[in-house]
Amino acid sequence: xxxxxxNITRRDFLNAVLLGTGALLLELPAPARLLAQAQSWYxxxxxxxxxASHGNTEEIIRIxxxxxxxxxxxxxxxxxxxxxxxxxxxxxxGLSGLSAAYQFRKDARSGQKCLILENHPIFGGHAxxxxxxxNGYKLTGPQASNSFAVVNREGTVENEVFSDLKIPRTxxxxxxxxxxxxxxxxxxxxxxxxxxxxxxxxxxxxxxGESPYWVIDPWGKRLKxxxxxxxxxxxxxxxxxxxxxxxxxxxxxxxxxxxxxxxxLEKTVGLSSxxxxxxxxxxxxxxxxxxxxxxxxxxxxxxxxxxxxxxxxTGTRRLDETDWHSFPGGNDGFTRxxxxxxxxxxxxxxxxxxxxxxxxxxxxxxxxPANDVRxxxxxxxxxxxxxxxxxxxxxxxxxxxxxxxxxxxxxxxxTMASASWTTRHIVKDLPDKYKGAYEKxxxxxxxxxxxxxxxxxxxxxxxxTGCRWFDGFGFSCNIRKPMIVGxxxxxxxxxxxxxxxxxxxxxxxxxxxxxxxxxGRKEILxxxxxxxxxxxxxxxxxLFGSVGFDPKRDIAGIILNRWVNAYINPxxxxxxGRNGRPAPxxxxxxxxxxxxxxxxxxxxxxxxxxxxEEGRSAAEKAMEVL
Numbered sequence: 327x328x329x330x331x332x333n334i335t336r337r338d339f340l341n342a343v344l345l346g347t348g349a350l351l352l353e354l355p356a357p358a359r360l361l362a363q364a365q366s367w368y369x370x371x372x373x374x375x376x377x378a379s380h381g382n383t384e385e386i387i388r389i390x391x392x393x394x395x396x397x398x399x400x401x402x403x404x405x406x407x408x409x410x411x412x413x414x415x416x417x418x419x420g421l422s423g424l425s426a427a428y429q430f431r432k433d434a435r436s437g438q439k440c441l442i443l444e445n446h447p448i449f450g451g452h453a454x455x456x457x458x459x460x461n462g463y464k465l466t467g468p469q470a471s472n473s474f475a476v477v478n479r480e481g482t483v484e485n486e487v488f489s490d491l492k493i494p495r496t497x498x499x500x501x502x503x504x505x506x507x508x509x510x511x512x513x514x515x516x517x518x519x520x521x522x523x524x525x526x527x528x529x530x531x532x533x534x535g536e537s538p539y540w541v542i543d544p545w546g547k548r549l550k551x552x553x554x555x556x557x558x559x560x561x562x563x564x565x566x567x568x569x570x571x572x573x574x575x576x577x578x579x580x581x582x583x584x585x586x587x588x589x590x591l592e593k594t595v596g597l598s599s600x601x602x603x604x605x606x607x608x609x610x611x612x613x614x615x616x617x618x619x620x621x622x623x624x625x626x627x628x629x630x631x632x633x634x635x636x637x638x639x640t641g642t643r644r645l646d647e648t649d650w651h652s653f654p655g656g657n658d659g660f661t662r663x664x665x666x667x668x669x670x671x672x673x674x675x676x677x678x679x680x681x682x683x684x685x686x687x688x689x690x691x692x693x694x695p696a697n698d699v700r701x702x703x704x705x706x707x708x709x710x711x712x713x714x715x716x717x718x719x720x721x722x723x724x725x726x727x728x729x730x731x732x733x734x735x736x737x738x739x740x741t742m743a744s745a746s747w748t749t750r751h752i753v754k755d756l757p758d759k760y761k762g763a764y765e766k767x768x769x770x771x772x773x774x775x776x777x778x779x780x781x782x783x784x785x786x787x788x789x790x791t792g793c794r795w796f797d798g799f800g801f802s803c804n805i806r807k808p809m810i811v812g813x814x815x816x817x818x819x820x821x822x823x824x825x826x827x828x829x830x831x832x833x834x835x836x837x838x839x840x841x842x843x844x845x846g847r848k849e850i851l852x853x854x855x856x857x858x859x860x861x862x863x864x865x866x867x868x869l870f871g872s873v874g875f876d877p878k879r880d881i882a883g884i885i886l887n888r889w890v891n892a893y894i895n896p897x898x899x900x901x902x903g904r905n906g907r908p909a910p911x912x913x914x915x916x917x918x919x920x921x922x923x924x925x926x927x928x929x930x931x932x933x934x935x936x937x938x939e940e941g942r943s944a945a946e947k948a949m950e951v952l
Contacts, residue, residue, distance in 0.1 A: 369855030369886050372778075373464075374457040375687045376655075379447040380469055381774070381887035386445050387851070389706045389727050393751050398708040398725060398732070405725060405732040412441040413952055414945070415724050415737035417707045417752070419444030420451020421471070421657070421934055422924045423743035424664040425941030426948075427699050431668060433949055440699045441735075443726050445706035445744075448687065449665055452889060453934065455655025458778040460823035460882040465816060467776035467806075467825040468656025469887040473514035474934055475649055483939050491663040494679050497651055498810040500818035510645040511791045511807035511818075514652040515827045518645060518792030518804050519608050521629060525645035529788065531795040531869055538868070540788060545642065554600065561597040562604070566642060568595065571635030578636055579623055580902045587625040588617035595632055603835075605630065607801040610831035612931060614770035614893025615842055618835045624896040627931050645792070654809055654816065657934045659683055668699045680812025704728055710740055711754040716919030739920045739948040743941050745769075746914070746925040747891045753921060763913035766900070767927065769891035770843040771850045775800075775828040775862060778882040784875040786820035799865040800830040823882065828862070831893075839897050850888050859884055894927035901930060915943075922947035 368384050371377040392398065414430050416423045419442050430440045448454065452470035459465075476495045477484035488495055502509065509527040512518040518528050523545055530541045532553055541551045545566070549559045572594045573581050582590065587609060588602035606616030612628045613620045626633045631642070653659030659682075666673045666682050671691035675681030692701040709725035713736070722737045742749045750756065750764040782805060785791065792804035805824050808816035817823065832846030862884060863877045894900075903909040911928040924944025926937035 366855045369859075370883055372457045372883065372885050373459050374455075375448055375689075376450075376455050376457060376469070379454065380456055380885050382890045383446065385704075386706060387890065389445075389708065390748060390751075393708050393748070399754070405734045408733050408735045410441075411721070411736040411738070413438040413738045414440045414741065414948060415722070415735070415739075416440065416442045416741045416743055416945075417710065417724075417749075418442075418451065418742070418744035419446070419449040419701060419703075420743065420926075421453055421661060421664075421937035422926050422941035422944070423451070423741070424449065424661055424668065425938040426741040426743050426924055426945035427668055428664055429942040429945035430949065431699055433946070434698070438698070438952070441737075442699070442701040443705045443707050443724070444701060444703050447704055448689075449692075449701060449703070450658055450661040451937075452892065452932075453657035453661045455658045456776045456825075456885045456887070457655075458776075458823075458825070458883050458885075460778050460780060463817055463823045464814070465778055465823055465825050466654035466814075467827055467885075468515065468652065468658070468774070469776075470656065470772065470774050470889055470892065471658075471934060472656035473516050473650050473652050474657065474660075476651065483935050487660070487938060491660075491667055492677065493659070493663055500808045500810060500815060502818055506820070507786070507789065509786070509789060509791050512645055512804055513648060513807045513809070514650050515804055515806060515829060516611070517648050517650055519611065519794070519802055520605075520631075520642060522643050522645045522648045522650070523792075524642060525792070527789060527791040528645065529790045529793055531793060533795070533797055533868065540790075542789060558598050558600045561601050564595070565591065565597055565601045565605075566631045567634075568632060569634040570595075573636075579626070582623040582626055583621050583901045584898055584904075585622050586618055586898060587620050587622045587630065590622035590625070591617065591632060606833060606835060607831055610770075610833040610893075611772070611829045614772070614831065614895045615833045615839065616835050619833070619839045619842060619895060619897060621896050621898045621900055621930075623901050624930050652806060652809065653683065654811060654814065655683075660934055660938075665701075669694075669697055669701065672701075678812070680814070683811045684814050702726075702728070705733075707744065707752055708732065709754055710742070710752050710921065712919050712921075716755060716921075719919060722920050737920075739922070739951050741922050741924050741941070741944045741948045743924045743944065745891060746894070746923070746927050749923065749925070753918075757918065759913055760918060763910035766910040768839045768843055768895045768897065770893050770895055771832050771846045772889050772892040773828075773830040773832070773850055773858070774887040774889070775830060775858075776885045776887070777803075777826040777828070777862065777866075778884070779824050779826055779880055780882050781821050781880060782824050782826070783820045784870045784873045784880065787873040788870070793869060795865075795869065798868060799861040800828045803828045839895050843891075843895065847890055850890065855886060858886055894925075894930065894932065896930035917947040917950070920948070920951050 371380045416426045427440050427442050454469040456467045510525045526543045530544045591597045591602050602617035610616050613624050662682050674685040705726045705728045707726045712719040713721050713723050722740045724737050725734045747769050794802045834842045834845050914923050922944040924940040926932040929936035
């Protein structure tokens with residue numbers, strides 16, 4: 327397939343010698359060993375406004391390495407003072423940062439100004455899209471943040487967001503032609519993993535030596551053909567269906583936060599170790615690490631099985647019963663609506679659903695001095711500190727790096743809506759209690775892969791749209807049911823192009839939480855694009871080779887979205903504290919002088935709702951000093 331926008335073929339791109347900066351990354355082995363791998367680390371980015379910004383870019387990682395090494399703690403003789411002063415500076419242009427700016431705009435007095443500093447080439451944080459052109463069709467997939475439900479209850483954040491931004495509440499999806507088999511499709515890339523996994527189009531692949539085989543609709547058939555013992559099968563069904571309450575006191579949430587999910591399943595519920603092992607990559611796809619590391623309350627929070635007795639629905643449903651949705655680019659629909667509301671000229675056209683999601687981004691409009699809210703892209707904040715005592719200072723100094731040059735400006739207040747793993751290094755006058763709290767924050771990476779296919783006939787032959795396996799690269803993949811957005815209609819036919827999406831968490835059961843994150847970062851940063859491409863193709867050959875899959879014919883392009891510290895890992899004690907000490911997040915929620923913190927990680931489970939809640943709350947706290 328030729329990508330006409332780039333005027334090169336995908337294979338030409340893969341064989342080219344690309345950016346050679348992979349050795350300048352965080353927590354890597356000796357650079358000399360990585361020189362060959364570094365030639366093609368970032369890889370193909372697709373087409374459109376998001377092509378240059380898929381996952382963490384190499385430039386961002388280089389600057390963050392310098393920040394961690396303290397290079398911006400030196401005398402800043404080469405820093406250019408822009409002479410600018412803003413009432414509020416928001417660090418980070420993801421959902422939290424955009425929500426903070428939106429709250430500022432709602433509450434600001436006449437003449438007050440806000441600046442968003444975003445380190446990527448385009449706004450959105452994890453809520454961005456990948457785009458391909460394949461055989462005349464434009465295909466879109468999520469870079470990470472994906473899935474939402476429409477909530478119409480008054481007083482909820484979701485209802486307020488949909489009302490304020492005038493986002494539609496009903497959606498249409500493409501349907502398979504009547505002559506084709508009726509294969510249910512997930513609207514998202516999550517439901518089929520567990521929460522809506524009862525379906526004749528969901529299958530498990532068991533590679534039993536020389537005789538690998540698929541089990542179709544394993545849960546609907548009660549694991550009948552799965553290679554588990556009778557006891558383990560009973561334990562799996564107990565895990566999914568038990569309604570027993572294993573703790574009677576009212577403080578059960580605090581009790582759950584004293585143990586890991588695997589401890590809860592094995593020691594409290596009495597299930598075999600195969601159950602948490604099965605759950606590991608699923609929970610890691612939501613909370614970063616597996617059952618051995620994550621608080622049982624975190625598992626309860628995201629609706630993992632085993633908690634029906636505590637009054638929380640944690641069951642599973644049929645795939646075609648889902649009430650979850652996904653915009654074509656994942657949760658980028660929310661970021662685009664927020665940007666359009668903040669800076670109307672940022673997205674061409676009207677405020678219609680079609681124009682906001684489908685029209686190109688007008689990057690030149692983002693940082694116009696005429697805007698009450700401005701956004702400066704490719705601006706990585708390196709240093710934030712009060713000008714004088716935090717108790718009496720009149721403003722905050724903000725240093726950022728753009729195009730290799732460091733700049734400084736003033737802010738009357740700051741909202742730190744960037745990831746907290748960078749915030750701890752950026753805020754230079756951070757008090758010890760905040761530093762101590764951040765030391766309890768642990769992170770792990772995720773790799774999100776979108777594979778553009780010229781067709782998915784091989785999946786159709788198997789009768790599958792969602793797949794799970796237990797060895798090799800990743801653990802699951804699926805094709806989504808395409809949402810119709812005005813003029814944009816992705817095809818839905820096994821002989822036409824589609825995006826196959828892999829969510830690949832990096833977790834290593836048995837290691838301490840911090841070591842698991844470090845090992846995952848080393849892997850995701852030291853593996854070249856070409857090596858990952860080979861692993862993906864080999865895995866797809868194992869899964870689908872027997873039904874005619876041919877990578878040369880069927881794969882049109884592969885985009886890797888490497889998120890180096892994608893997830894906060896809420897270990898036991900993260901939510902309610904331990905040994906009489908406050909939870910780390912309780913400390914970070916407090917405003918520090920003129921600086922407030924609004925990370926989505928503070929909720930434990932990062933999703934679009936809490937990102938907006940945290941950003942809004944942080945903006946309100948910051949504006950108390952204005």
